[in-house]
Every structure is written in C-alpha cells, then in structure tokens.
Amino acid sequence: MKINTAEFVVSNSESKKCPNEPIPEYAFIGRSNVGKSSLINMLTNQKYLAKTSSRPGKTQLINHFKINSNWFLVDLPGYGYAKVSKKTKSTFQKFITDYFETRQQLVSAFVLIDIRHDAQKIDLEFMQYLGESEIPFSIIFTKADKVGRQKVPQLVAKYQKQMLANNWAEMPPYFVTSSEDKTGRDEVLNYIDEINQDIFKNQGPL
Numbered sequence: 001m002k003i004n005t006a007e008f009v010v011s012n013s014e015s016k017k018c019p020n021e022p023i024p025e026y027a028f029i030g031r032s033n034v035g036k037s038s039l040i041n042m043l044t045n046q047k048y049l050a051k052t053s054s055r056p057g058k059t060q061l062i063n064h065f066k067i068n069s070n071w072f073l074v075d076l077p078g079y080g081y082a083k084v085s086k087k088t089k090s091t092f093q094k095f096i097t098d099y100f101e102t103r104q105q106l107v108s109a110f111v112l113i114d115i116r117h118d119a120q121k122i123d124l125e126f127m128q129y130l131g132e133s134e135i136p137f138s139i140i141f142t143k144a145d146k147v148g149r150q151k152v153p154q155l156v157a158k159y160q161k162q163m164l165a166n167n168w169a170e171m172p173p174y175f176v177t178s179s180e181d182k183t184g185r186d187e188v189l190n191y192i193d194e195i196n197q198d199i200f201k202n203q204g205p206l
C-alpha cells in the first residue's frame, strides 16, 4: 500500500472524545519505549508525525492519525509506564481499557514487543485481556536491527514457546520490524491494506 497522506487529527485522554468517523482504525499498543511512535513514523515515512523519545513515557494520550483520508492509525501510551499508585500498578490505565472496550471502529490492535526481550508478564496479561475482550490483534516485534538478521528466527521461536507455555494455543499473526532500517514496512502495510479492502468492499457501517 502506498501512503499518500498521513496527518495528525487529535489527541485525547478520553475515548469518547475520539473522532466519530466510521473508518477502519488500527491501534499500536505495548510497553513504554518499545517503539510504537517510531513505528508509526516509519510506516508513514514521516520523521516527526508521532513524537518519540529515548525516555519512556513520551506518549501520554490517544493520538489519531488519518492515513490516505480513509483510515486511522492510533498511537497509544505505554501500558508499563504510568504514574500510578502502588495499589493500582498492575492494572492498565483506565483510559486505555476504555479505548479498547468502546471503539467500534477498531479493526485490529498491534501489540508491540521488543524482539530482544523474553515474554513479559504485562504483555502476556494485555494479550490475554485483548483475547477475552474479543479484540483481534497481531504481534509486532520491534528493534530487529539491534539483534541482527540471523538471530531473528530463534528469538521469534523462543517467544512462541513462551506464549505456548502460558496457555496460548498458538501465537497470533506476527511481524518483525525495525524503524531504523524499515524492515517489515511492506508486510505491515499490506496486512492493513488487505483488511481495509475487504471492509471497503462490503462497506457497511463499522
């Protein structure tokens, strides 16, 4: 898919104030610093569309970006980084779960995982939450440039094994990406495009 236009629309802390337009929407979620905002810039070929930082906690709001005038990419805050009390630390920020539970337009989520890391409890919990909420999702492994091409298959296999050991019957569809060298760009965009084409063909209300 060719990206002709990519524009920032709005930032929100409340899902009910997100754009009303009934067009397909794809959300990027994952721990802070995993590379969500960088990936949005890589996919859209824009350096500064989504704000990135080497310090965790950069993205604090729900950010809608309109692509090719007919679908949304959504950049979300990290779920491992919130200035919350010790008591509520293990739960996800409420406005994030509100977002996932109320967005009718949401077609699919992408859960981003740093390819260098073992499966983490919070990621597995979030995927479990998505599964229970019947929200389709895929995994995007990020920062593949940091490990080298030949190590990728064994790291993916290790992750898969860890998911299976945590009661998953199978690993969801996955992509391997690098925002540095644009690995995985075509694969992710083509995946979105295929779903969009299906939706546009059957054009009912979302």
Ligand code: GTP
Pocket (backbone or CB within 6 Å): 031, 032, 033, 034, 035, 036, 037, 038, 039, 051, 052, 053, 054, 055, 056, 057, 058, 059, 060, 076, 077, 078, 142, 143, 144, 145, 146, 177, 178, 179, 180, 181
């Ligand atoms: P929050 O907004 O804090 O939740 O983080 P985020 O997930 O949006 O991460 P962000 O895109 O801001 O990236 C965090 C850091 O990782 C930045 O220093 C990026 O330059 C770096 N980074 C992101 N993606 C890649 C990648 O594919 N390769 C390399 N080498 N660095 C990356």
Ligand code: MG
Pocket (backbone or CB within 6 Å): 036, 037, 038, 051, 052, 058, 059, 075, 076, 077
């Ligand atoms: Mg961010």
